[in-house]
Amino acid sequence: MTALAQGDLAGLGSLAPRRQRFEAxxxxxxxxxxxxxxxxxxxxxxxxxxxxVTSWNLNPGVPVRYVGIANYEDVIDSDLFSxxxxxxxxxxxxxxxxxxxxxxxxxxxxxxxxxxxxxxxxVLFLPTMISFVAVSVAWLWILSPLGGYLDxxxxxxxxKLPPLLTRAETxxxxxxxxxxxxIFGFHVLLFLAGLTRIPHRLIDxxxxxxxxxxxxxRRLIWPMLGPTTLFVxxxxxxxxxxxxxxxIDMLTKGGPSNATTNLFYVTYQYTFMNFSVGQGxxxxxxxxxxxxxxxxxKFRLFDRFVHYR
Amino acid sequence: MAAITIxxxxxxxxxxxxxxxxxLTILDGEFVAILGPSGCGKSTTLxxxxxxxxxxxxxxxFDGDDVTAMEAKxxxxxxxxxxxxxxxxxxxxxNIAFPLDMLKIPKTLRAERVARAAGIVQIGxxxxxxxxxxxxxQQQRVALARVLVKEPRLLLLDEPLSNLDASLRHAMRSxxxxxxxxxxxxxxxxxxxxxxxxxxxxxxVIMNRGRIEQVGTADELYRHPANLFVAGFIGSPAMNLVxxxxxxxxxxxxxxxxxxxxxxxxxxxxxxxxEHLRFAAEGLxxxxxxVEPMGREVLYEIETEIGVLRLLDPVHQIRxxxxxxxxxxxxxxxLLAFETEEGRSLPxxxxxxxxxxxxxxxxxxxxx
Numbered sequence: 001m002t003a004l005a006q007g008d009l010a011g012l013g014s015l016a017p018r019r020q021r022f023e024a025x026x027x028x029x030x031x032x033x034x035x036x037x038x039x040x041x042x043x044x045x046x047x048x049x050x051x052x053v054t055s056w057n058l059n060p061g062v063p064v065r066y067v068g069i070a071n072y073e074d075v076i077d078s079d080l081f082s083x084x085x086x087x088x089x090x091x092x093x094x095x096x097x098x099x100x101x102x103x104x105x106x107x108x109x110x111x112x113x114x115x116x117x118x119x120x121x122x123v124l125f126l127p128t129m130i131s132f133v134a135v136s137v138a139w140l141w142i143l144s145p146l147g148g149y150l151d152x153x154x155x156x157x158x159x160k161l162p163p164l165l166t167r168a169e170t171x172x173x174x175x176x177x178x179x180x181x182x183i184f185g186f187h188v189l190l191f192l193a194g195l196t197r198i199p200h201r202l203i204d205x206x207x208x209x210x211x212x213x214x215x216x217x218r219r220l221i222w223p224m225l226g227p228t229t230l231f232v233x234x235x236x237x238x239x240x241x242x243x244x245x246x247x248i249d250m251l252t253k254g255g256p257s258n259a260t261t262n263l264f265y266v267t268y269q270y271t272f273m274n275f276s277v278g279q280g281x282x283x284x285x286x287x288x289x290x291x292x293x294x295x296x297x298k299f300r301l302f303d304r305f306v307h308y309r
Numbered sequence: 310m311a312a313i314t315i316x317x318x319x320x321x322x323x324x325x326x327x328x329x330x331x332x333l334t335i336l337d338g339e340f341v342a343i344l345g346p347s348g349c350g351k352s353t354t355l356x357x358x359x360x361x362x363x364x365x366x367x368x369x370x371f372d373g374d375d376v377t378a379m380e381a382k383x384x385x386x387x388x389x390x391x392x393x394x395x396x397x398x399x400x401x402x403x404n405i406a407f408p409l410d411m412l413k414i415p416k417t418l419r420a421e422r423v424a425r426a427a428g429i430v431q432i433g434x435x436x437x438x439x440x441x442x443x444x445x446x447q448q449q450r451v452a453l454a455r456v457l458v459k460e461p462r463l464l465l466l467d468e469p470l471s472n473l474d475a476s477l478r479h480a481m482r483s484x485x486x487x488x489x490x491x492x493x494x495x496x497x498x499x500x501x502x503x504x505x506x507x508x509x510x511x512x513x514v515i516m517n518r519g520r521i522e523q524v525g526t527a528d529e530l531y532r533h534p535a536n537l538f539v540a541g542f543i544g545s546p547a548m549n550l551v552x553x554x555x556x557x558x559x560x561x562x563x564x565x566x567x568x569x570x571x572x573x574x575x576x577x578x579x580x581x582x583x584e585h586l587r588f589a590a591e592g593l594x595x596x597x598x599x600v601e602p603m604g605r606e607v608l609y610e611i612e613t614e615i616g617v618l619r620l621l622d623p624v625h626q627i628r629x630x631x632x633x634x635x636x637x638x639x640x641x642x643x644l645l646a647f648e649t650e651e652g653r654s655l656p657x658x659x660x661x662x663x664x665x666x667x668x669x670x671x672x673x674x675x676x677x
Contacts, residue, residue, distance in 0.1 A: 204381075207381045208359060208360070208386065208387070208388050210382040210408060
């Protein structure tokens with residue numbers, strides 16, 4: 001029977017009965033990724049959660065002490081954390097018009113210029129390619145109230161440059177301005193990529209149907225940029241905090257009087273400036289919750305708005 | 310509805326003359342097809358009529374009014390694009406209503422007109438779908454409805470059927486034609502498909518390399534091609550073109566003979582349509598080189614002393630095998646002659662004398 005079956009089924013390999021058996025190969029292929037994710041993502045996640053309920057000052061000789069939710073209470077009650085939360089919300093709200101909406105008219109303008117727009121695209125994209133540390137040093141010099149470049153320019157017309165980075169009222173705005181300047185070209189590029197999805201015939205068709213440039217922008221380009229806009233919006237909300245870590249650390253260290261810190265920088269402040277590992281971990285867990293909420297909103301928005309191919 | 314006159318219309322892209330000083334008049338309510346190979350300037354001409362492209366020279370008149378400098382949105386035209394150009398983020402209803410929206414038509418009237426236009430092209434049940442949920446034929450209908458809804462004075466169609474499959478193309482062809490007749494719309498169709506042009510249009514404009522080669526009805530183009538290009542372009546299978554040396558101003562193919570007006574010509578190109586050639590007891594001797602059964606008819610390739618000729622035999626059985634010797638006859642009425650160099654058509658006078666000719670004339674009448 002077996003011999004017969006083998007002979008008959010020799011040419012029908014896929015039809016021959018096959019025993020379910022453990023396949024090691026797929027897991028072997030996945031192993032490096034699982035290992036890396038485990039070591040660098042999931043283990044730190046769990047360990048942070050553990051650290052957030054302990055008290056420790058980074059000193060290996062000092063024992064780690066369990067303190068329950070005391071760190072969370074301390075962090076939530078602290079002026080530093082509420083300043084960080086407030087600055088984060090302000091930064092996000094101000095970033096949306098500056099980094100998400102403002103690049104759209106620039107992209108449309110460059111797009112409408114065709115190949116002549118390439119020079120502007122390149123110029124706008126340049127800041128994206130420079131290291132943010134170098135950018136921060138350059139801006140530190142430009143904005144210096146004592147003989148900085150901007151000070152020289154303004155004093156030639158009789159205006160005294162205020163110390164933008166060392167005043168609580170202007171420091172956060174300055175940081176947001178620098179981070180906008182840095183990311184702007186990249187977002188313009190993303191919108192330009194989104195615009196290439198719009199066939200030129202659609203614009204011709206709208207024009208024949210009687211649409212003015214304004215109507216084409218509102219009724220065709222804006223809705224068709226929907227997926228790109230949403231992507232830029234989400235990445236702005238999530239990455240702005242991370243993005244401004246470097247200029248904050250280089251220019252203000254979160255000050256003056258907590259005016260420029262944010263939810264991201266504050267975890268660094270707790271852990272590596274105050275050496276309170278538990279509070280840093282607690283702030284990190286709160287940041288994690290905040291980002292999860294953002295991610296949830298993001299999925300809802302995608303379902304609602306990105307409804308066509 | 311509008312009558313259209315274009316005079317000396319030109320469009321150059323850099324050094325390339327896409328459209329080279331063409332003149333054309335289209336009557337009110339007429340259906341005109343612009344036919345030509347790709348890159349002949351037919352779409353550019355259409356886009357200049359629509360106002361999307363600005364001419365580099367010449368004028369476009371609608372009912373005598375110069376619209377050359379007028380913007381597309383003010384011309385009251387409808388254009389169906391090859392890609393249909395439906396707005397992907399709008400429903401079918403919103404797509405069709407869009408031109409009315411731009412015309413500031415009141416909401417109540419708008420719904421009525423959308424329903425009417427959708428009814429004309431029979432897509433009433435698709436109004437709440439989005440373009441990507443429709444088949445190619447349905448998208449085509451939506452594109453037509455969006456154009457018809459604004460009651461344009463000129464309908465422009467840019468290869469509207471080229472993205473449809475064969476059976477749907479056939480159905481849409483007659484549907485568009487019926488619609489155009491019923492609405493009396495002045496229509497310009499751009500196509501590279503001669504069947505599309507001949508079946509739909511009242512008159513056909515043949516374009517080649519930015520110039521108009523000939524304007525006429527399908528019958529005129531078929532029977533009296535103005536030059537070699539039109540002769541070779543119109544008709545399927547393509548016309549046989551052979552170069553002959555006239556003797557005393559007379560050309561002869563087998564028993565068929567005709568006289569040229571200009572007796573001094575050393576060489577002329579003679580056009581013989583494959584469907585006008587037939588097997589005969591006497592005539593031009595030849596040898597079958599290839600047999601191509603086409604179903605209803607059989608196409609034979611025959612080597613003769615004047616060159617390889619294709620003969621389309623209306624008898625669907627294969628009557629002659631490859632290698633067989635045959636004789637070919639043609640009615641002298643069906644001979645066409647062209648200048649070999651310039652390609653211009655040459656008038657021919659048929660000799661009515663001789664029993665062979667008379668016989669072949671009788672036989673040609675019996676052909677379908």
